[in-house]
Amino acid sequence: METFLKNLSISVLAEILENAFQWFVVVDEFSNILYINEEYCRFLEVERKEAIGKPVAEVIENTKMHEVIKSGIAHIASPHYIKGTYMLANRVPLVVEGKIVGAFGSVIFRDMSDWKKLSSHVRTTMERIQLNMEDNSYKDYYLGDIKGTSAAVRKIKETIEIIAPSDIPVLIEGESGTGKEIFAHSIHQLSERSNEPFVKVNCAAVPPELLEEELFGKYDLATGKFSRGRYKQADKGTLFIDEISALPLTLQAKLLRALQDGTVFTAHAEKEEQVDVRILASSNVSLANLVEEKKFREDLFYRIQAVTLQIPPLRERLEDLDELLNYFLQKFVVQAGRRKIVLATKTREILQSYHWPGNVRELQNVLQAAVYLAENDIIEPSALPIQVKKRNALSFNTNGKLEDILIEVERRVIQDLLESQSNKATIAKQLGISRSTLYEKIKKYNL
Ligand SMILES: Nc1ncnc2c1ncn2[C@@H]1O[C@H](COP(=O)(O)OP(=O)(O)OP(=O)(O)O)[C@@H](O)[C@H]1O
Numbered sequence: 534m535e536t537f538l539k540n541l542s543i544s545v546l547a548e549i550l551e552n553a554f555q556w557f558v559v560v561d562e563f564s565n566i567l568y569i570n571e572e573y574c575r576f577l578e579v580e581r582k583e584a585i586g587k588p589v590a591e592v593i594e595n596t597k598m599h600e601v602i603k604s605g606i607a608h609i610a611s612p613h614y615i616k617g618t619y620m621l622a623n624r625v626p627l628v629v630e631g632k633i634v635g636a637f638g639s640v641i642f643r644d645m646s647d648w649k650k651l652s653s654h655v656r657t658t659m660e661r662i663q664l665n666m667e668d669n670s671y672k673d674y675y676l677g678d679i680k681g682t683s684a685a686v687r688k689i690k691e692t693i694e695i696i697a698p699s700d701i702p703v704l705i706e707g708e709s710g711t712g713k714e715i716f717a718h719s720i721h722q723l724s725e726r727s728n729e730p731f732v733k734v735n736c737a738a739v740p741p742e743l744l745e746e747e748l749f750g751k752y753d754l755a756t757g758k759f760s761r762g763r764y765k766q767a768d769k770g771t772l773f774i775d776e777i778s779a780l781p782l783t784l785q786a787k788l789l790r791a792l793q794d795g796t797v798f799t800a801h802a803e804k805e806e807q808v809d810v811r812i813l814a815s816s817n818v819s820l821a822n823l824v825e826e827k828k829f830r831e832d833l834f835y836r837i838q839a840v841t842l843q844i845p846p847l848r849e850r851l852e853d854l855d856e857l858l859n860y861f862l863q864k865f866v867v868q869a870g871r872r873k874i875v876l877a878t879k880t881r882e883i884l885q886s887y888h889w890p891g892n893v894r895e896l897q898n899v900l901q902a903a904v905y906l907a908e909n910d911i912i913e914p915s916a917l918p919i920q921v922k923k924r925n926a927l928s929f930n931t932n933g934k935l936e937d938i939l940i941e942v943e944r945r946v947i948q949d950l951l952e953s954q955s956n957k958a959t960i961a962k963q964l965g966i967s968r969s970t971l972y973e974k975i976k977k978y979n980l
Pocket residue numbers: 678679680681707708709710711712713714715716775817893894897
């Protein structure tokens with residue numbers, strides 16, 4: 534590091550710190566101020582020469598620099614109430630040769646309204662970018678982007694490697710959020726069609742009355758113009774029919790015809806057009822069951838299900854959880870512009886014992902929120918949503934003896950209540966036990 538700085542004189546460094554549009558303070562290991570920039574002093578209404586050498590707590594109200602020196606843990610974008618207004622402060626320990634020699638603090642936004650303005654600006658910009666991306670393209674997902682090494686995921690990946698290069702239709706079944714769409718992307722990427730379009734139509738998201746136009750296009754009588762539907766847009770490429778179970782029966786017949794003849798014929802168009810598409814379809818309910826209930830055409834079902842990939846819910850492949858956790862954590866830490874953030878052991882335990890009804894998507898959302906909510910470098914259980922903390926009885930290991938399972942249930946119920954409620958008398962009352970019994974159990978389970 535020093536080698537990078539050697540060309541900068543002290544006066545240049547001072548000039549940078551004085552004009553950096555941030556307020557800076559540096560303290561020694563005893564929390565006495567070594568340096569503070571002029572702008573910060575002006576705001577604090579103190580003379581700089583008087584502030585230097587003083588304990589920081591005497592100069593800056595509500596300062597937490599001493600906590601950073603004591604714990605060695607940085608506070609990033611931490612709200613700091615000072616002179617009647619909230620600011621966002623970074624406080625970072627200064628570690629030299631493994632020893633904490635002081636800390637460095639900076640105020641990023643001078644008040645919360647500045648910060649809110651910036652954050653809403655960033656959000657709307659991101660939304661616009663996102664909308665653009667959804668409209669014009671799709672994200673490229675390759676097989677390597679699919680995390681997980683459970684036997685089930687490995688088997689699915691192996692099957693994809695074998696069938697991807699062909700034109701065989703593939704049906705991908707699994708609960709919502711299990712990753713059906715990224716499996717579909719990876720099939721396209723591995724196929725001969727990877728340089729051609731990958732077009733998606735979500736049958737559940739488009740109102741049934743508009744689905745025909747969406748799929749097969751529309752002829753505008755007034756202008757005489759014909760707009761191409763998704764089916765035609767996917768010509769030479771792949772058409773991903775998401776949630777095909779929501780496709781109305783009339784359209785199922787039309788889709789089957791298009792697949793059999795290799796042509797599309799719109800309601801008002803005068804001629805049939807040749808179209809060459811590979812079909813990938815997904816469903817979060819069993820299509821075979823829908824066929825039995827006569828809600829899905831049997832002939833279309835047989836046409837698309839020659840290869841069926843069953844994506845198991847996350848709770849049935851918990852071996853994948855750690856890899857997914859680490860992957861999303863790393864991704865969101867980078868995205869949030871934060872430094873390294875780790876999960877507290879307790880937080881990891883809670884995540885591991887949850888049953889993930891929303892599958893990988895839920896895990897992803899929970900981790901994203903936790904990274905943004907984390908006040909310092911460690912994600913504590915308080916950053917998790919209530920439903921995750923409460924844990925679901927289904928996630929108990931039911932292989933053991935009943936006696937052991939009940940002990941574990943009792944321990945977790947008491948632990949959960951202790952986390953959400955500090956008054957032991959209230960907890961005892963809620964559980965219908967005496968306070969002394971509650972204390973005995975707390976001692977027994979070491980809570
Ligand atoms: N194995 C995985 N590795 C990495 N990311 C994953 C994995 N599985 C799912 N995801 C991510 O989880 C999110 C949900 O996945 P996806 O949209 O593919 O699920 P889905 O089964 O198609 O859900 P739905 O039926 O609700 O459309 C996506 O952001 C996806 O990138």
